[in-house]
Amino acid sequence: MEIEGSRVLVTGASSGIGREAARAFAAAGAEVVAVARRAERLAALEAESAGAVSVITADLSEPGAAARVAERAGPVDVLVNGAGSETGGTVWAVGDRDEARRMFEVDWWSPLAMIAALVPGMRERRAGAVVNVTSIRQVLAWPSLGHSAAAKAALAQLTSTLRLELLDTGVSVIEVIPGPVDTPALGASMLLPGFVEVLDGMLGTGTAAELAELIVRAVRDEHERVFYPAVTVEHAYHRPMELRAAITDAVRERGRLPDELADTLVVGPDSPIIADAKAAWEHAR
Numbered sequence: 001m002e003i004e005g006s007r008v009l010v011t012g013a014s015s016g017i018g019r020e021a022a023r024a025f026a027a028a029g030a031e032v033v034a035v036a037r038r039a040e041r042l043a044a045l046e047a048e049s050a051g052a053v054s055v056i057t058a059d060l061s062e063p064g065a066a067a068r069v070a071e072r073a074g075p076v077d078v079l080v081n082g083a084g085s086e087t088g089g090t091v092w093a094v095g096d097r098d099e100a101r102r103m104f105e106v107d108w109w110s111p112l113a114m115i116a117a118l119v120p121g122m123r124e125r126r127a128g129a130v131v132n133v134t135s136i137r138q139v140l141a142w143p144s145l146g147h148s149a150a151a152k153a154a155l156a157q158l159t160s161t162l163r164l165e166l167l168d169t170g171v172s173v174i175e176v177i178p179g180p181v182d183t184p185a186l187g188a189s190m191l192l193p194g195f196v197e198v199l200d201g202m203l204g205t206g207t208a209a210e211l212a213e214l215i216v217r218a219v220r221d222e223h224e225r226v227f228y229p230a231v232t233v234e235h236a237y238h239r240p241m242e243l244r245a246a247i248t249d250a251v252r253e254r255g256r257l258p259d260e261l262a263d264t265l266v267v268g269p270d271s272p273i274i275a276d277a278k279a280a281w282e283h284a285r
């Protein structure tokens with residue numbers, strides 16, 4: 001589809017992949033609506049964009065917020081569901097706690113609310129694109145990441161279904177499947193002993209700017225999926241068993257949560273532990 005002159009809504013536009021995607025769509029001539037919580041970062045993006053970017057500040061962990069954003073944004077040609085949050089802790093410690101529910105609100109319910117609000121208009125105009133950013137985590141397990149992997153797996157499944165439902169309607173559906181990408185989220189992943197080293201070692205690490213270019217190209221050329229870093233993540237997606245075996249070995253050696261934390265440690269999306277890890281990543285850059 002034609003990017004120039006299109007209206008693109010990007011969630012998670014204050015940082016990392018979403019921010020670079022907002023920049024790349026603006027550079028390709030789109031009118032971008034950038035969504036996230038941190039107003040000052042969105043304002044900086046708007047200021048550098050020479051009028052191409054407008055902003056909506058919203059906390060997508062609040063039920064109803066995504067639908068309100070979609071309504072304010074008006075007709076949208078390209079929806080990029082890029083916002084993502086984190087929850088850490090064993091499956092039984094996190095359970096169905098509020099922290100997990102807030103994470104699912106951002107990673108799962110908000111993309112669904114956006115799709116519900118915006119796809120009917122795309123179908124009516126017989127043009128548009130939905131871009132869902134999932135993760136290679138959809139085919140992998142790692143201790144403490146169960147909820148996060150499950151949210152991404154659910155969104156991946158939904159994306160494939162949506163693509164079939166929108167077949168031949170003029171609306172394309174693109175799944176972006178990142179492995180490690182050098183953003184603040186990687187700083188948070190470093191809290192998990194062994195995780196980044198193992199995945200980095202097997203998949204490599206990419207940059208948000210390069211991935212953003214691939215996202216714009218995928219929308220323009222109507223690709224179904226973007227694997228990134230391309231060859232390694234695509235291989236893991238199609239044949240995850242090798243990576244799973246390596247993960248089991250790595251977890252045995254160094255990835256176990258200390259016994260005394262297994263029942264109690266819950267790190268929610270708003271935890272200072274995550275904020276500090278992300279800030280440390282940013283400081284190091």
Ligand SMILES: NC(=O)c1ccc[n+]([C@@H]2O[C@H](COP(=O)([O-])OP(=O)(O)OC[C@H]3O[C@@H](n4cnc5c(N)ncnc54)[C@H](OP(=O)(O)O)[C@@H]3O)[C@@H](O)[C@H]2O)c1
Binds near residue numbers: 062
């Ligand atoms: N980096 C990786 O290695 C990697 C790998 C696989 C998948 N991914 C996925 O890629 C996507 C982008 O992640 P990233 O690496 O670019 O991370 P990031 O730099 O930490 O960016 C996350 C973005 O999500 C927004 N967000 C988080 N919680 C929000 C909330 N409650 N309301 C509104 N916006 C919220 C953040 O904005 P505010 O904090 O300003 O609200 C920020 O703009 C995520 O879906 C992530 O799961 C990343």
